[in-house]
Amino acid sequence: MIRKLDVPMELGEGVEVRVLAWHKQEGDAIAEGEALVEWETDKAIVLVTAKQGGFLRKLFAREGDWLKVGEVSAFFADSLDEPVPDDRGAAAQGLIANFETT
Amino acid sequence: MSGVAFATRDELVAQLVAQCWPHEALAGDVSGARANAERTVERLESRGVSFTADARGTGRIDLYAANLALKARKGAPCDPAWPAWQETIRRNLRALEQGPHHVTFTLRREWHLLPQDSPRSLVLRLPLPLEARERPADLSVRLLQSAGALLSQTRADGRVELRLAPEAARAPVIAEVTFSCVAGDTAQALDDAAPLASVNEWIEEPDRLWLAEKEGRIARSTRLDAVAAELTRECEAVAHTRGSSATTIDFARAAWARIFARFVFGDLHHAALGSAAPLEVLWDAPVVDCTLGASLLIALCRARGIPARLVSGYLLTPGLPSRHSWAEVLIAPGRWAPMDVNCWDPAGGDLLDPYGATFFGRVDARLTCEIAPRQFTGWGSARAPAAWVKLLEMQEGGLTQTIRDAHTHAVATREWAHVTLRGPQR
Numbered sequence: 001m002i003r004k005l006d007v008p009m010e011l012g013e014g015v016e017v018r019v020l021a022w023h024k025q026e027g028d029a030i031a032e033g034e035a036l037v038e039w040e041t042d043k044a045i046v047l048v049t050a051k052q053g054g055f056l057r058k059l060f061a062r063e064g065d066w067l068k069v070g071e072v073s074a075f076f077a078d079s080l081d082e083p084v085p086d087d088r089g090a091a092a093q094g095l096i097a098n099f100e101t102t
Numbered sequence: 103m104s105g106v107a108f109a110t111r112d113e114l115v116a117q118l119v120a121q122c123w124p125h126e127a128l129a130g131d132v133s134g135a136r137a138n139a140e141r142t143v144e145r146l147e148s149r150g151v152s153f154t155a156d157a158r159g160t161g162r163i164d165l166y167a168a169n170l171a172l173k174a175r176k177g178a179p180c181d182p183a184w185p186a187w188q189e190t191i192r193r194n195l196r197a198l199e200q201g202p203h204h205v206t207f208t209l210r211r212e213w214h215l216l217p218q219d220s221p222r223s224l225v226l227r228l229p230l231p232l233e234a235r236e237r238p239a240d241l242s243v244r245l246l247q248s249a250g251a252l253l254s255q256t257r258a259d260g261r262v263e264l265r266l267a268p269e270a271a272r273a274p275v276i277a278e279v280t281f282s283c284v285a286g287d288t289a290q291a292l293d294d295a296a297p298l299a300s301v302n303e304w305i306e307e308p309d310r311l312w313l314a315e316k317e318g319r320i321a322r323s324t325r326l327d328a329v330a331a332e333l334t335r336e337c338e339a340v341a342h343t344r345g346s347s348a349t350t351i352d353f354a355r356a357a358w359a360r361i362f363a364r365f366v367f368g369d370l371h372h373a374a375l376g377s378a379a380p381l382e383v384l385w386d387a388p389v390v391d392c393t394l395g396a397s398l399l400i401a402l403c404r405a406r407g408i409p410a411r412l413v414s415g416y417l418l419t420p421g422l423p424s425r426h427s428w429a430e431v432l433i434a435p436g437r438w439a440p441m442d443v444n445c446w447d448p449a450g451g452d453l454l455d456p457y458g459a460t461f462f463g464r465v466d467a468r469l470t471c472e473i474a475p476r477q478f479t480g481w482g483s484a485r486a487p488a489a490w491v492k493l494l495e496m497q498e499g500g501l502t503q504t505i506r507d508a509h510t511h512a513v514a515t516r517e518w519a520h521v522t523l524r525g526p527q528r
Contacts, residue, residue, distance in 0.1 A: 014316040016475065020225075035222075042318075042478040043486065045225055066476065102222075102483045 002084060003054065003076045004092040005036065007067045008099060017041055019065050019073065024056045030076065036097065037073065044101045051096040055080050060088045106371060106508050107154045107162035108491045114163055115139040116495040120422065121169075122186040125193060127496055128421045142183040146171055165493065166369040170389060173366055176450030191448045192457065194419040195466060197523075202286030203467060204524035205418050208500070210246070210278040212516040213484045221268035223253055225482040228262045228279040229471040231415065236469060238281035247276040260471050261479040284527050285418055289464040295351035296434040298334070301407045304435050312400075312409035312432065317475050319375070320397045320412065322405055323382040330405035333357055350408050350433045351463075354441060357402040358462055362453050365390040367446035371508065373489035395443035396429040403431050413440070414472040416519060422501050423519040424494070428465060430473075440465040487514050 007017055017039035024036055030050045039046040054076045061073040072088040076095050085092075109117070115136060119127055122142070123135035146163075147153070151171045153161035172187065174180035213226055230238050243262050245252050250270030256263045262279055296304055305313075315322040337352035368389045375383045375394075381401050384394055396412055403410035409432040417426050428442035442461035449455035472478045489508040494501060500520030506513050 014314070018476070038225075040480055040482075042472075042474065042480050044481060045483055047222060102485060 001078055002057075002082065002090075002092045003052075003095040004072045004088075005048065005074045005076065005095045005097060006072045007039070007069050009069055010099070011041075011046065011069065011101075013069070015041060016066050016068050017046060019061045019063050019067065020045065021063060022059065026056055026059055027080065028056050030054050030056055039067070047100045047102070049098045049100065051098055054078055054095075057082075057084045058086075106489075106491065107156070107164050108506065108508055108511060109163050109165040109168075109493060110160060111143065111153065111163070113493055113495070114143055114165055114168060117165060117493060118142050118183065120494045120496045120501060122183050122190060124190060124422055124496055128499065138183070138186070142172070142181065143168075145181055145183075165491065166371065166389075170366065170368045173368060173447075174450070175366075176452040176455060188448050188450065194417075194422065195448065195457070195460065197420065202284050202527040203418075204282065204527060205285055205467070206240075206280065206282045206522045206524060207416070207418065207423065207469065208278065208280040208520045209416075210276065210518045212274050212276045212513075214274050214513045214515065215271040215483065216485055217271060223268060224250065224266045224270050224275075226264045226266065226275060226277065226484060227479045227482045228264070228277055229415070229469075229479040230257070230260055230262060230279070230281065231283055231285075231469045231471055232260045232473065232477055236283040236285050238283050241281045242279070244278045245275075246278055247274065249273040249275075260477050263482070282524070283469070285467045285469060286527065287464065287466055290433075290437070290439045292351050292433065292439060292463045294434060294437075295349035298337070298348040298350055298353050298406070298408075301350060305407075305409060305432070306435060309409045309432055311476070312411040313404050313407065314475070315404070317412075318397075319372075319380045319394065320401050320404070321379055321381055322401060323379050325382055325385060326401050327405045329360070329385075330357075330402050333360060333402065334406055350431065351439070353406055353408060354399070354403060354431045354433070354439070355462070357399055358441065358443070358459075359453055360402075361390065361395060361398055361443055362446060362449075362451055362458070365395065365446075366451065367391070367395065367443060369492065370394070371489065371491070373508065390443065392442070392444055393427040395446075396427050396441075399429045399431070399441060399443065403429075408432060411438075412472075412474040413470055414474070415469040416471070416521075418467040418469065418521045418523075420521055420523055421496070421499060423521040424501055425503060425517075425519075426468065428461070439463045484515060487512075490514060 020038040020040045036048045057077045058075040118139035119135045127135040153163045172181045172184045248270045249272040250267035253265040333356040337356045338348045341348040370389045400410040414427040430438040433439045445460040448457035487507040491508045493504045502518045504516045
């Protein structure tokens with residue numbers, strides 16, 4: 001199954017985040033509890049950790065890129081050979097993740 | 103939040119020295135400066151701005167209310183400390199008005215971090231000037247105190263980032279940045295501003311970022327839209343009498359005049375404004391600080407369709423290099439004009455005073471470290487208290503600014519800034 005990581009509404013209306021650092025790269029296996037990416041705003045850093053396993057298959061945002069609420073930054077899949085759409089707007093379930101703000 | 107008593111008597115005296123008699127203190131007359139401040143506190147008390155005992159019996163006062171009690175519009179009766187405060191600001195302005203200077207700037211920042219939910223590396227930042235404005239040279243960064251190892255140090259435009267091991271959260275972290283640059287007066291010609299009526303036609307796509315209806319405190323509202331419509335009518339009428347069309351600078355000037363007339367420039371508790379429509383709440387308050395005054399000017403410009411943005415950095419006043427925010431307004435394609443309502447203080451709120459428009463279209467020597475919303479130093483892993491207060495104190499020939507939790511008095515951050523003028527750029 002393909003899953004997407006997008007910027008959740010809970011970060012606030014109108015909030016944009018900047019990708020500060022990816023902790024995983026395309027093709028990497030992801031285990032539950034592992035850090036995926038750090039986002040930042042002027043007020044805080046948001047550490048995104050996976051709450052389910054899989055593989056990071058496609059990145060749509062590089063470090064330094066800005067993302068709006070709802071914008072997809074990556075696709076994940078259960079395996080490395082499952083076809084992944086090129087269109088970040090393609091339908092997909094959300095990756096179950098934890099967003100820890102400091 | 104009004105009436106939050108957070109400053110001790112010593113802290114109030116120290117801040118009054120920094121605001122009103124810093125040059126006396128810098129010249130060596132510390133006891134004279136303190137005596138002036140002590141007498142000011144006595145006068146405040148006699149006027150009912152008093153100390154209340156906290157749970158430990160320590161007398162505390164609302165420093166913001168105390169400051170406000172000193173200020174007055176030009177011509178109105180005022181405390182003797184207010185003319186001294188104004189003269190300090192004017193003297194600082196005169197010291198910097200000779201054009202670009204070579205400066206050396208040092209900032210020592212201290213972070214008091216909260217325990218983390220889970221161990222993770224910490225990201226802490228020190229400011230640098232944005233390179234499109236001032237190019238820092240001779241950069242030196244030192245980690246002076248940390249309970250956790252330095253994992254990496256990264257320089258980017260507008261900041262140095264230190265990544266520290268999780269143990270760093272156990273105790274205050276202190277780091278320092280020093281650099282040299284050229285900074286100085288930036289005057290803008292304001293006579294070629296673009297027509298107001300066609301503003302939507304000449305804005306380039308990237309500049310639409312600075313038309314956002316909601317950006318932190320800068321939030322559009324029905325009332326601000328109505329004020330913007332009123333200001334548009336005002337400046338169109340004025341332009342008509344001179345036989346021309348209103349321009350962006352006419353609108354900005356009308357908004358500037360409205361802010362000058364409606365507000366006193368001072369400190370206020372941001373938490374009292376809430377987060378839903380802070381400027382709507384502010385409109386009924388009597389006070390704006392630098393950030394909120396700039397935010398209001400920006401919100402009014404945006405409501406009229408003129409891109410405007412919040413800029414932050416440091417005033418490069420020798421002995422008093424403080425953090426500051428101001429606005430920039432897009433008055434014509436590619437032409438951003440700085441505007442800083444801070445000159446309310448030296449002008450006593452009088453637009454016709456020689457200082458009334460000092461920072462309309464020009465600003466003095468300052469570092470530009472942030473242009474919201476996308477260029478910022480950022481709090482990183484440090485966390486601002488929900489309700490905070492700011493205290494100033496002169497130390498070691500520089501200025502210390504402490505951000506404390508308004509209720510617990512716990513220090514969140516403290517920073518000491520020092521600037522040396524090396525002489526004019528030739």
